[in-house]
Amino acid sequence: GQNIDQPTEMTATEGAIVQINCTYQTSGFNGLFWYQQHAGEAPTFLSYNVLDGLEEKGRFSSFLSRSKGYSYLLLKELQMKDSASYLCAVRDSNYQLIWGAGTKLIIKP
Amino acid sequence: GAVVSQHPSRVICKSGTSVKIECRSLDFQATTMFWYRQFPKKSLMLMATSNEGSKATYEQGVEKDKFLINHASLTLSTLTVTSAHPEDSSFYICSARDTSGGEWTEAFFGQGTRLTVV
Numbered sequence: 001g002q003n004i005d006q007p008t009e010m011t012a013t014e015g016a017i018v019q020i021n022c023t024y025q026t027s028g029f030n031g032l033f034w035y036q037q038h039a040g041e042a043p044t045f046l047s048y049n050v051l052d053g054l055e056e057k058g059r060f061s062s063f064l065s066r067s068k069g070y071s072y073l074l075l076k077e078l079q080m081k082d083s084a085s086y087l088c089a090v091r092d093s094n095y096q097l098i099w100g101a102g103t104k105l106i107i108k109p
Numbered sequence: 110g111a112v113v114s115q116h117p118s119r120v121i122c123k124s125g126t127s128v129k130i131e132c133r134s135l136d137f138q139a140t141t142m143f144w145y146r147q148f149p150k151k152s153l154m155l156m157a158t159s160n161e162g163s164k165a166t167y168e169q170g171v172e173k174d175k176f177l178i179n180h181a182s183l184t185l186s187t188l189t190v191t192s193a194h195p196e197d198s199s200f201y202i203c204s205a206r207d208t209s210g211g212e213w214t215e216a217f218f219g220q221g222t223r224l225t226v227v
Contacts (some may be wrong), residue, residue: 033216040200040221040223041220041221042115042202042218042219042220042221043153043202043218044218045216045217087152087153096155097155097216099152099153099155100152101151101152102151102152104150
């Protein structure tokens with residue numbers, strides 16, 4: 001079967017750095033997405049990786065290793081507004097999105 | 110980026126009534142839209158794929174007679190929850206992809222609809 005694993009919840013301190021990991025086992029791979037979702041709102045796009053390596057976009061970076069079936073989202077200089085759920089999703093060989101359950105990130109002052 | 114508009118954002122209805130949720134792609138044509146349901150603290154659950162001009166494709170376990178999907182134009186898909194019951198209360202989200210430039214690299218989401226059936 002297809003599976004996306006990410007931690008259920010993480011806690012970090014304002015101003016610090018946090019890394020949210022995502023491992024996947026899917027039927028084929030055509031890209032990995034990270035989305036941010038605040039409570040009661042729809043997900044918003046953060047990043048897309050299809051090749052191995054690090055993609056940096058401001059305070060957020062996303063890394064992909066296809067051989068390891070592994071990705072992480074790195075958030076720097078954490079702000080209170082970063083408190084949200086972070087969803088990892090993989091596009092499989094049928095170009096369908098397989099979603100992880102999300103990681104709830106709690107930022108403490 | 111592209112914009113997907115979903116309406117209403119919040120609706121309360123009585124048990125037994127029907128509710129229609131609209132999803133519009135505002136600045137691109139979407140031949141395919143997706144409807145998700147999300148339970149509290151859970152991930153997105155794909156309910157169905159809405160195809161313009163043809164029948165929707167429903168995921169296993171989703172009742173097509175209860176969740177009616179109509180994709181009448183390239184910019185509008187609707188989800189109608191028929192004979193709603195309290196257990197249908199949930200957060201419903203639509204998504205569309207702009208494939209005009211070839212392979213899509215971002216799925217755009219509507220704002221979501223919080224449905225409460227009383």
